[in-house]
Amino acid sequence: MQHAKPLPGYLVQRYQGWKATTYAENHSWYRRLAEEGQRPRAMVISCCDSRVHVTSIFGADQGEFFIHRNIAALVPPCEQDGAQHGTSAAVEYAVTVLRVSHLVVMGHSACGGVKGCLDMCSGHAPQLEGNDSFVGRWMDILRPGYARIEDIADPDEQARALEHQAVIVSLENLMTFPFVEEAVKSGQLSLHGLWNDIGAGSLSQFDPKSGKFEAI
Known part of the structure; x- marks a missing residue:
């Protein structure tokens, strides 16, 4: 090389x-x-964004978190098609080998990946529509979330709603993995959805009962 x-x-x-x-x-x-x-108690799936620093936010030491980062902190649905699935492999390793007790999906404000999905789905980012766009095809994971918020008129409110949907869609997709579903139902694993406001330094967590993100 x-x-x-x-x-x-x-x-x-x-x-x-x-x-x-x-x-x-x-x-x-x-x-x-x-x-x-390593014997981490938790896996954290977070965005590649350089402003999101998971270990700093939680004051974590080496060996404490098993961390996987990707664009917009998305988890794809379980697909056993013989292709290469980096995020799915990380989840499988964390749950079945490391046997983490907690699996956290953490989205954040001003997410460029989510903004790209919003632009693509609304027809304002044709460069993301082609099969040669890795970002576009990755953000296809979030299309079901966009369908839930596309009628929101205010642009800022819509963007934040889609950032929240990125976390929710990922939590839903996690439950399509048989080993995750089994671990959750047996009580060996708990899933958590977080959203980080970068400027405010705040965290909100998803409450499945209310369907909303509540401040921590």
Whole structure:
């Protein structure tokens, strides 16, 4: 591979700083994690957005969360078609091998992926409609959510509603996986839906009884 290059200097400096401080002060813990393996209690599915920092929000240490990130924190429905399914594989590993007790889907405000879905479904993003758009085909997962909110007139309210739907659709899709359904019904696994307002630093959680997101 001839196109790979050395890390930029600022990343090298940050690594060296981490190695000399955080790692040096906790080296026995890192060695224990390496030797004994991971035992996270929770899996978190969050967006790739650089503004969403799950471990900082919850003050989590290494080994505490099994984290999977993708565009808009979406979970596709269970499809055993022989294709490559990164998110589905991560969910399977977390539930069946790591046996996490909690599976959290966390959406957020001003989500670019959700905005792309909104534009695509309303006919304002033709570049996402073609089969050559990876983003567009990924955001097809959220089309059922768009159908629920397409009649909302206010653009800001509609965008937020679709961000909430991204979490709800993902929770619904999780239950299409037989191993998730079995773990939930047996009480071994609980599902949680969160939405993070980046600017306000707030979290809301989905209440299935009211069908709304309530502030934590």
